[in-house]
Amino acid sequence: MASTPSVSVIIPALNCAPFISAAIESVLKQGGDQLEVLVIDDGSTDETANIVRSYPSPVHLLRTQTPRSGAAAARNVGLRHAHGRLIAFLDGDDVWLPGKLALQTSTLENHPDVALVCTRGGRWEPDNESYEQAHQRFITADATSEPTDFYPAGWIYHMLLLRPAWVWTSTVVMRRELVEKVGEFDESLRLGQDYEYWLRCSRETQILRVAKVLALYRQHANNSTNKPRNRNFELEVVQRALDRWGRHGPDGQAADKKQIKKRFARMHFRMGYQHFWAGDPRIAAKEFYHSIRTNPRAWRAWAYASASAVRGLFVPTPRNQKPPSGGERRHGE
Structure with missing residues (x-):
């Protein structure tokens, strides 16, 4: 690599062929010449890997050691290969809005005591609304918010216990030093591994959440959090x-x-x-x-x-149904 990137963007992807180009393009359009985009394919059987390969540097394709290892394993592969002084995350089916990265990097520069900055996220249904329409909708909704408006802000562990959506993964930018403190994502958790990670981070640093929507959560039938699980x-x-x-x-x-x-x-x-x-x-x-x-x-x-x-009384129990132990997290703004 010619020079050390300032920001490494980690994108886990599994069968994201219909979405991955939009995710990558939303990162590249942030501008700057010191980006590193790491897409980690977790065993896709569609065209995800070929689409990623079609992009030149700074986009790079990585793979999990075992297919379908989960989002935690994919993000950990990204962390091990990341060179940036800042680490950002984006899921393969989500997109960033313009200006996101510049605002967060400047926020970190202006707050040396803070190691993690996130933003609000907005729900997006592409079947009913284009990317441009969604962007305009949130520009209008956030018209009264300033780039320096943060909520929540500070030591927010007690708030995260009650509401995981305060930190949404696809909006996070964090310092490499914080990654070195908290370690990797817990691969034993198929869901909620990002929530567990942000709770750990909230024990180590103050967190700022920009009060503007700067990323879109794509709604589609295959969202993992829409599927019932037998483990809470x-x-x-x-x-x-x-x-x-x-x-x-x-x-x-x-x-x-x-x-x-x-x-x-x-x-x-x-x-x-x-x-x-x-x-x-x-x-x-x-x-x-x-x-x-x-x-x-x-x-x-x-x-x-x-x-x-x-x-x-009337519906038979499905075969091979394991005893339940709880529910799962939903995304929120």
């Missing part, structure tokens, strides 16, 4: 954080106990809701029961628990 990754991550660090952040601020209980109830409800509509009423009923047990005033859980019990 999000709940595991929160419980692990509480067991390790408790409710208090490094600055002493604490997540409210009642709000934590409500969060656990919501996580159980969310998994139950997904399984209910996926045709697994018995699994759904167990999750709704846990939701009610955690928060007896969860009226929707009561309603769905009753509906699940009735449906469970």
Whole structure:
């Protein structure tokens, strides 16, 4: 490599052929001549790899050692090959909006005590709205926001415990030094591995979230967080954080106990809701029961628990169905 890049952008991809060009182009259009774009193919069976190969430097194709190792493994491959002093992330089906990278790099330059800057993200349904229309929509919506408006800001561990969407992976830019402190993503988590990573980061640094939408979360049928799972990754991550660090952040601020209980109830409800509509009423009923047990005033859980019990009398349990343990994280602005 001719010169050390200032920013390495890590893009995990699995069967992203319809989307990967838009993701790469949204990075390249950020400008600057010191970019490194690392696309890590996790065993795609479509044209993803060939599309990535068609791009000249600074776009580079890497592969996970084992196909379908998961997003955590793919991002870790990127981290091991990244040369930039700053590390940014983008999923292969998402896109950045113009000016994102310049604003975040200047923010880090102006705040030497901060090692991670993220932004708001916006939901985008390409079937109903073009990229340009979505961009204009958020320009209009954010007209009163200044580039120096941050929320949340500071030591936000206690806030992340209650709301993972405060830090969305496709918006993150962080210093290499922070990566060296917190290490790699946890590959044992098929979902929620990024949330677990940002919780670890929030123990090591203050975080700034730019109050502007500067990335788009593409809505499509194959979004991984739309699929019901038999393991509640999000709940595991929160419980692990509480067991390790408790409710208090490094600055002493604490997540409210009642709000934590409500969060656990919501996580159980969310998994139950997904399984209910996926045709697994018995699994759904167990999750709704846990939701009610955690928060007896969860009226929707009561309603769905009753509906699940009735449906469970008539719908056979799917074959090879493993016992459930929870729900999964959703993206939010």
